[in-house]
Structure formats: structure tokens, C-alpha cells
Amino acid sequence: MTSSGPVSAGSPVKPAAALSVARGRVTLQIIADRLAVSTATVSLALRGSPLVAESTRVRVQQTARELGYSYNRSAASLRTDRTNILGVGFHDITNPYFAELLAAIEETTTAHGRSILLGTYGEDLERQDRVLNTLKEYRPDGMILCAAGGSTPDTFAHLIAAGVPMVQLSREITPDLDFVGSDDRHGTILAMEHLIGLGHRRIAFICQNQKISTGANRYRGYCDVLARNGIPVDPTLVYPGHGTRENGSKGIQAVLDAPDPPTAAVCMNDLAAFGAMLGLRHRGREAGPDFSIIGCDDVQEAAQWYPALTTIRNFQDEMGRTSAEFLISRIADPAAPPRRLLLTPALVVRGTTAPARA
Template sequence: MAPSVRYPRPVTIHHVAEEASVSKSTVSLVLQGSPLVRDETAERVREAAHKLGYVYNRRAAELRRQSSNMIGVVINDLMNPFFAELLAGVERRLMDAGYIVLMAHAQESPDRQRRVLQSMREHHAAGILLCPALGTPRSLPHELLPWGIPLVVMVRSLGAGAYDYAGSDNECGVRMATRHLVDTGHRRIAFLGGRTGPAYAERLRGYRKALAAARIPFDPQLVIEADPGRGGGRDAMARTLRIDPRPTAAVCYNDITAFGALAALGEQGLRAGADFALIGFDNVSDAAHSNPPLSTVDIHPGDLGEQAAAALMARIAQPSVERQIYLAKPRLMLRRSG
């Protein structure tokens, strides 16, 4: 008869606690990344787990307590480097706190966004950070309330409501950029890119207020609506250059729109800064390295992501905390384009 096979016994949390001379609850706290355990004790527990070959089954622990350490992050447009930099800030803050980030791309589709949100609910997300897709109904935060999952809306406001929000002072930033162009002698100033939504309305309002303060009549033909991307920016600038009399400067809805506008200027043999003043919005890292370097409104995308993550963690820790609103203070970054 063949000898029976003896399998090694599974290593459990009890064995780790015994090896480290601590309680099971202390081991559990260490494995969950809790800051409540002293560093030297936590290190002893980790060494014991490594020595014994113990592997923490995080999913089983989540099922036992009907929660998770997973945070869902829904980004509307990953083709825009602004959102990549925002996401880096989000991940930096959440991972330092022991959370796992599950990112999904809504591709500017409200329908896809709903499916993604439902999936995150089914996976028991501990919280959700959402950059709303264009066309997202303002009622969405209220519709998600019965889920009991903390939500922070980022970048694009959904109007009045009780939800937490992290974004930028859009009106102030564009007003600042437009005022700079006025102060440097421009009178025919266009506003390029964007079509709809609260962020677009806020930025357009800043543009109009700066013109009004300088007693420059608002000319609706200088507002060139376009998709907020490179293609939209290129098309918007091409249309701008056909206006008679031709504008001499423009503020763009975002930096990606401005990059497209830079390309259109080059196609016409014009150079931003020398022949046409151009200012973007966001200050993505590529703005400093465009040709020429792009003047822009800096809203610190990475910091904004960290602040959004901090607001979500505060909501998770204390569900009854008052509504949190973070608005990044814009700063004008003047480079060679404007």
C-alpha cells in the first residue's frame, strides 16, 4: 500500500500571534495596516508572519466584516494627462493609508459610468471618488445615497447638493488669465473649448467678468465651443483665426485644448507668444515642455487628488461629518505662449 501523503498544516493567525508573543487582535490590526499598533510591535508581527510563511487573506477578512479597504475611483477621461496626475495624487494618499485603489474609465459616457459604479457597489467599495462624465445628471449623488457608500465628487461639480466636493476655483482662474491678457494690451480675446456643464459655465463666467471689469464689450462670436481635447482645440483655433477682425489672444478651457490650439497656430505659420497670446488651464506637467512652453492656470492636479482622497477618508471615518468642499486656489503660470 502506498504511503499516505502528509500535507503541512496551514499557518493561521494563531500561529503568528504565538510566534510574536502578541494577541490575535494585535496581529489582525497589523495585517490591516492599522496605525494603532506601535512600530516595534508591528515589525515583530510582520517578521513572525514572514518566518512562518503566513499569507493574509484580505478578501476573507473583508467578507467577515462586510466591508473592504478598496476605494473605487471613476475617471471620465484618461486621455487627458490632468486626470492621470489627479489619479496619482489620489493613489498616493489612499495607499499610504492602507487602501487599495480600483480605477475605472467612464470614457465620458454616463451609461458606462453607471455600470462602473454598480460594479463598485457589488464589490463592497469602502468609498467612491468620481470625476463625473459629461452629461451626468445632477441628481446622481442623491441617487447613490441608499447605497451607504461614501462619495466625493472631483473636478466637475454637479451643482447644489449635500455631497462632498474637491475641485478648483474655475471662475477666479479664468478671470485671472483673461485680466493678464487685457493688461498686456489685448482687446480681441477669445475663449476656446468646452461646451456644457458647471465647470464650463464657471470658466466662461470668469472670462466675461474680466472683460466687463476692463469695459470690453462681450462678443459671443469669440466664444468658440469645442470638445475639450486636442482635436477640439485645433478646430477651435482654426475657426478663431477665420474671424474678422481676428482675435490676438485666447484663454483655453484646459491645457489639452491649448495644445491643440498650439498645433493649429503652427499650421498657419504663427507662433504662440510672438503672433498670438495663448493661456491654458490646469498646469499639467506637459505644459512646461510644449513648444513654446504654455502659460496656464495652475490648480495643482496632484494636490487636488490628495485633498479629494483625504475628504473621502474623513467621510469614511466619520459619516456624520459636515459637508466638505475643497477648492484649489489658482495661480497664473506665465511662460512663453502668453
């Protein structure tokens, strides 16, 4: 039963070709007039409301498709002051780690009736500024951001001034905003303690990057474990750069050329570790039996390599899901104190680590 009374299932509907309504201009009123029902009935039917008889709901939805009706999100946002869009800004989605984060975010936001609008900017601060400004123009209800290297609190000042709720993901720029990430220092400590337990003393760090919080914290864990074991940091065993396959390959070959080369390496992330494994093969050596390598992130690909990669699991599914939940909570309560969640990583031992050779 509807506010306009029952609608006959046999009421004729003109074919789409006979309609003169321009696509993109179809309104609820046009559909209602076409079917001789109220606009309230049309609105409820398009939302799948059980208050509308199934036969009516089917006819309304079919007519809407034939007329080319599309939901006017802009008009709805003016009525509710909400767009139900969440902006997501990532520096990189070619890295499977961030693709996995994004999948978890999208799954969670969809379950809460929101859509996401994605912007990417590499490690380019100027491009990041342009992308964030563009995302802001779409009036998202809030944003989840993984900032480019070198970002500062001022980077987000224009978003804060505009009143955009924000959550930092993986990379932390300021304690004044919500943050969800992994305890990166602890993760590298786990990796280093594993290698030292296997008898390694000459341990390289591949793709050191102090411009991002993840890089700074992982390198700090590396230095802390060396100091704890009375091992000085050897600059010839530290290769700087972004965590890419290319830099991983270059890095492993650079440290192998050191006067006193390493027997093992901790890599900034799994991508760098994959590159290091390939670099070893260029030298006729294999990760595991000939040289120990540990990555970080435990992307799905890590278990599929041969040998499978020993790595640090950062639980990116939980990170992505929690960041979305944090943002939805922040939108509901903008004045709440900032929240900070550090997930505890875990060491996953596979085939790329082995005891140091005597």
C-alpha cells in the same frame, strides 16, 4: 516569542512541488499546520508584526509564498464591514491633469492603508452608470468621483441610497456631497486680466463647455472680465467642445477665420491649448510672438513645450490628496456636514503670451 513558543529555524519545509494544496485555497490553518505553529502566529507573521520572532516571520512568509497563499479580502471585509478599497470614477485619464490627480489620490490612500479601484467612462452618461454600478458591487468603503458632463444629482442617487460615502472631485454636481476643486472662475479671470494687461481686446475662448461645472465657471470668468472692460462677447470668438487637442486645433483655426479675428485665446485646459498651438503652426504662426495663448491646469507637460505654455495652475496634487483625505474622514463620520474646498489657482506666465501687436 509567540503564543506557540519558539519555532526551530531548522524545521524542514517540503518543496512547493510536493504540496497538493490548490492555489487560491490555502488558509492560515494550512500554513500553521505545515509549520507547527498557531494560526495567530501565522496571521501576525504575514502582517509583519514585531511580536513574532524574525526567523519565524521569514519562514511563515516564505511558506505562504511557496503554497500560493493570497489574502482573502472578502472574508476580512465580512469580519470588519470594511474592504479598505476606495472606488475612483473618472471621465478621463488620458488627460495628464487627471492622471496627476489619480497619482496624488493613490499616494494618499496607500499611506492610509487603502487600495483604489478605478473606473473610467468618458463623457458618456450611460457608460458612467454602468461603471458606477460595477464599482458599487465591489463594496468600496467610499468613492471619489469626477462626473461625466451632463450629470445631475439623480446620477448619484443609487449610490447615496446604498450608503456609499462620496467626494466630488474637480466637477461639482450637488452641494449635498463633499467637494474638492479649484476656483475655476477666478482662474479664468487671472488669465483674462493678464491678456488685457498686454493690450489684447479680441480674445477667443476655446472649448467652451457648459455641461460641466469647470467649463461653466471658466466661461463665466471670461464673460465677467469682458463685461468689466466694456468688451462685448463675440460669438464668433467662442468655440464649443470638450477640452481635447483635436478641438483645440479646430477651435483656433475656426476663430482665426472670424470676420474680425482675435489676437489671443484662453483655452478650457492645457490639452486644448496644446492643440491650439499646433493649429497656429498649421497657419504658419507661433504662439507667443504671433498670437497669445493661455491654458488651464499646468500639467507637467506645459513647461516642456516650446514655447512653454502660459497657464493657470490648479494645484492638482493638493486637490487629489485632499479629496482622499476628505473621503477617509467621511467614511469615519458619515453624518458630518458636507465640506467644500475651493483651491485658489495661480497664473504661471511662460512663453505663449506677449503684448498685442499694434
